Amino acid sequence: MAESPREEVRFARSVCPLDCPDTCALKVKIEGERIVSVDGHPDHPVTRGSICNKVRNMPDRVHHPERLMYPLRRVGPKGSAERSAFERISWEEAYGEIVGRMNEAIAEYGPEAILPYSFYGNMGIINAEGMDRRFFHRLGATRLERTICSVAGDVGYKYTMGVNTGIDPENTVHAKLILIWGCNMVSTNMHQVMYATEARKRGARIVHIDVHRNRTSAWADEFIAVRPGTDAALALGIMHVLIREGLTDAAYIAEHTVGYEELAAQAAAYSPERVEEIAGVPADTVIRLAREYGTASPAFIRIGNGLQHHDNGGMAVRTIACLPALTGQWRVRGGGAIKGNGYYTSVNAMRLERPDLLADKSTRTVNMNQLGNALLDLREPPVKLLFVYNSNPAVVAPDSGRVRKGLLREDLFTVVHDLFLTDTCKYADLVLPATSHFENLDLYASYWHLYIQLGEPVMEPMGECKSNFTLFKELGLRMGFEPEVFGITEEQMIREALDYPDNPYLAGISFERLRERGWMKAGLQGLSLYDEGTVPTPSGKIELYSERMRLAGLSPVPDYAPVGLGEEDLPFLLVAGPNHGFLNSTFGNQEKLKKLEKRPTLHMHRDDAAALGIESGDRVRVRNGRGEIRIVVDAAENVLPGVLVTQGLWWEDGYEGGQTVNALTSQKLADMGGGATFFSARVEVLPS
Ligand SMILES: Nc1nc2c(c(=O)[nH]1)N[C@H]1C(S)=C(S)[C@@H](COP(=O)(O)OP(=O)(O)OC[C@H]3O[C@@H](n4cnc5c(=O)[nH]c(N)nc54)[C@H](O)[C@@H]3O)O[C@H]1N2
Ligand SMILES: Nc1nc2c(c(=O)[nH]1)N[C@H]1C(S)=C(S)[C@@H](COP(=O)(O)OP(=O)(O)OC[C@H]3O[C@@H](n4cnc5c(=O)[nH]c(N)nc54)[C@H](O)[C@@H]3O)O[C@H]1N2
Ligand code: SF4
Numbered sequence: 312m313a314e315s316p317r318e319e320v321r322f323a324r325s326v327c328p329l330d331c332p333d334t335c336a337l338k339v340k341i342e343g344e345r346i347v348s349v350d351g352h353p354d355h356p357v358t359r360g361s362i363c364n365k366v367r368n369m370p371d372r373v374h375h376p377e378r379l380m381y382p383l384r385r386v387g388p389k390g391s392a393e394r395s396a397f398e399r400i401s402w403e404e405a406y407g408e409i410v411g412r413m414n415e416a417i418a419e420y421g422p423e424a425i426l427p428y429s430f431y432g433n434m435g436i437i438n439a440e441g442m443d444r445r446f447f448h449r450l451g452a453t454r455l456e457r458t459i460c461s462v463a464g465d466v467g468y469k470y471t472m473g474v475n476t477g478i479d480p481e482n483t484v485h486a487k488l489i490l491i492w493g494c495n496m497v498s499t500n501m502h503q504v505m506y507a508t509e510a511r512k513r514g515a516r517i518v519h520i521d522v523h524r525n526r527t528s529a530w531a532d533e534f535i536a537v538r539p540g541t542d543a544a545l546a547l548g549i550m551h552v553l554i555r556e557g558l559t560d561a562a563y564i565a566e567h568t569v570g571y572e573e574l575a576a577q578a579a580a581y582s583p584e585r586v587e588e589i590a591g592v593p594a595d596t597v598i599r600l601a602r603e604y605g606t607a608s609p610a611f612i613r614i615g616n617g618l619q620h621h622d623n624g625g626m627a628v629r630t631i632a633c634l635p636a637l638t639g640q641w642r643v644r645g646g647g648a649i650k651g652n653g654y655y656t657s658v659n660a661m662r663l664e665r666p667d668l669l670a671d672k673s674t675r676t677v678n679m680n681q682l683g684n685a686l687l688d689l690r691e692p693p694v695k696l697l698f699v700y701n702s703n704p705a706v707v708a709p710d711s712g713r714v715r716k717g718l719l720r721e722d723l724f725t726v727v728h729d730l731f732l733t734d735t736c737k738y739a740d741l742v743l744p745a746t747s748h749f750e751n752l753d754l755y756a757s758y759w760h761l762y763i764q765l766g767e768p769v770m771e772p773m774g775e776c777k778s779n780f781t782l783f784k785e786l787g788l789r790m791g792f793e794p795e796v797f798g799i800t801e802e803q804m805i806r807e808a809l810d811y812p813d814n815p816y817l818a819g820i821s822f823e824r825l826r827e828r829g830w831m832k833a834g835l836q837g838l839s840l841y842d843e844g845t846v847p848t849p850s851g852k853i854e855l856y857s858e859r860m861r862l863a864g865l866s867p868v869p870d871y872a873p874v875g876l877g878e879e880d881l882p883f884l885l886v887a888g889p890n891h892g893f894l895n896s897t898f899g900n901q902e903k904l905k906k907l908e909k910r911p912t913l914h915m916h917r918d919d920a921a922a923l924g925i926e927s928g929d930r931v932r933v934r935n936g937r938g939e940i941r942i943v944v945d946a947a948e949n950v951l952p953g954v955l956v957t958q959g960l961w962w963e964d965g966y967e968g969g970q971t972v973n974a975l976t977s978q979k980l981a982d983m984g985g986g987a988t989f990f991s992a993r994v995e996v997l998p999s
């Protein structure tokens with residue numbers, strides 16, 4: 312037998328493109344044309360050789376037998392996932408059809424009849440917010456408000472701090488107290504766990520404040536269970552004690568904040584006893600936590616996304632963001648907070664996205680959390696063409712019953728660009744194959760650490776797959792758009808994005824240097840923006856009282872309002888968040904990771920279960936006026952009574968009956984920024 316030639320083995324540097332704060336540097340092993348393993352890059356200062364199990368499984372995703380390899384056109388009924396519902400077509404035909412449909416829609420209804428729908432399935436800057444944005448701006452399409460993830464908290468945080476930025480996470484190893492507030496860090500920010508573990512070795516204590524005793528609680532030193540959506544009350548209770556017991560930093564407050572008197576008057580109303588009633592946290596725990604926060608230094612708060620997926624989420628984050636100012640922690644190395652850090656590594660969005668191409672600046676917007684309503688109710692013009700990429704709205708968007716109903720409209724033409732035949736593709740008229748990020752060049756900026764990275768392709772595009780960049784570039788040119796805007800290379804676009812004198816932290820970071828080194832750190836000189844100069848709020852100080860909030864019709868001082876209003880007849884609040892093994896709905900079709908996650912599970916307090924005659928392992932129906940899912944119960948003491956938690960954006964095939972968890976969530980918007988309210992849905996539970 313002839314010996315088969317040994318495949319050449321090589322290693323390449325890459326970056327994790329997933330919507331995760333850690334934005335890891337990767338070391339990829341390639342044999343011939345196949346990626347055989349993916350590891351954390353050992354030299355990256357934050358990644359330090361460690362990555363999550365999901366991304367270790369990336370080779371299975373890239374070389375998955377079901378990866379889309381060529382364009383498909385629907386020939387069967389909408390809603391069918393059968394491959395026989397689609398036929399193979401060429402890119403020429405696909406482009407021809409898209410251009411024809413777009414021109415038809417524009418001629419009959421105007422360009423606002425076209426709606427892009429995208430999020431961050433790939434965080435690469437030029438693939439997620441580059442050529443695509445230019446294309447839809449130039450078209451004059453309806454603008455999408457990308458509000459599904461963190462906007463409510465971002466807006467809330469900015470009311471207090473001016474911009475959405477905190478401290479360098481590398482400094483958190485110095486912390487002596489770490490509050491993990493509404494963040495399931497062990498699953499969602501593993502390198503913060505590594506820093507906190509180092510801090511713990513040096514004597515730090517780690518407290519997890521959450522509605523669910525989960526992996527992060529098991530790892531933390533203390534778990535404090537709160538009722539969903541009550542964090543603003545808890546934070547006000549901590550302030551109450553800090554002020555009452557003289558644990559605030561009067562000099563810092565006088566020099567760096569405005570509105571202390573107004574805040575103190577508000578906090579006076581939140582005694583520990585009142586907080587216990589609202590949040591379910593015992594009064595003595597509130598007092599103990601406040602004393603610890605007021606005396607430990609450095610004290611660091613990691614503010615997660617869990618808090619702000621509530622009706623009142625903006626205010627919750629705005630309120631917690633006041634705490635480090637009261638104790639002067641912003642001027643201590645390792646003290647302060649992180650909600651997000653995107654500001655330090657922000658690139659030139661104007662040059663990248665070219666909003667100037669939009670001829671009519673009054674072009675309407677659609678909030679992506681209200682896709683169902685947009686598809687079903689919008690008139691003048693109705694949405695006639697939906698273009699989905701970097702997102703899986705049939706699974707991730709709230710009120711999925713309405714989303715699906717909209718997607719089923721026979722007069723809607725839907726294009727979906729993805730790597731797989733996702734649940735959204737089932738409703739598509741055209742399905743286009745996307746490259747994985749391993750197949751194209753891009754620039755990556757973390758929204759947590761301070762490094763910006765260049766990811767070069769490590770393999771050729773598979774099959775007939777095209778990147779988002781290439782797709783929108785080629786479509787733009789076919790639409791007859793300006794070659795100088797659309798006919799450029801990836802490298803040119805990256806250079807345009809990096810050319811941003813307004814962001815001093817990018818100084819010295821260039822395409823060449825990134826290509827040479829792989830990553831470079833934003834040039835933060837001090838502990839944070841806040842000790843480098845004035846705070847970028849209107850007053851130039853940290854705003855405990857915010858005039859801007861008053862003008863926006865919000866309470867100018869931190870305040871608490873209950874969630875789930877209008878659905879009080881339903882007994883439970885349901886918190887449906889992400890899980891450990893998937894990345895939102897990404898990986899929801901990978902058998903190995905699905906097996907590790909077992910199945911969708913409903914965590915319920917054992918007293919609630921007993922009252923309904925339900926036991927662990929029983930299958931129940933969870934329902935409200937929007938939809939119903941069937942799910943297996945785990946009755947224990949991992950949630951407070953009245954609270955339900957389920958994790959994972961499982962695809963339709965994860966549930967019996969085909970409705971996914973977002974059948975239960977609402978299109979209602981949060982108090983700030985038009986944010987999503989995934990965690991504020993009320994439901995009832997019925998035996999199955
Ligand atoms: N493994 C994994 N990692 C991920 C993701 C994933 O799907 N899987 N998704 C990525 C994305 S896009 C994001 S936005 C982040 C999200 O990651 P995180 O910032 O950790 O946010 P969530 O997991 O949504 O919620 C965090 C925690 O908030 C809790 N929570 C819910 N409501 C409340 C409340 O009212 N108060 C308090 N105190 N806690 C509450 C939840 O139980 C959960 O444990 O993770 C990213 N990383
Ligand atoms: N119930 C509930 N719903 C939620 C959440 C929750 O906690 N609970 N979390 C919300 C949050 S925080 C977020 S961020 C959103 C996430 O929502 P999405 O951003 O839609 O996240 P994914 O489910 O990961 O879907 C991304 C899709 O993009 C595809 N993709 C990856 N790379 C590329 C590429 O290069 N090109 C193209 N065209 N496609 C690509 C992937 O295959 C995947 O199908 O979900 C939200 N939905
Ligand atoms: S998903 Fe997050 S932790 Fe996992 S490799 Fe990517 S960036 Fe790192």
Ligand SMILES: [Mo]
Pocket residue numbers: 330459460461616
């Ligand atoms: Mo997110």
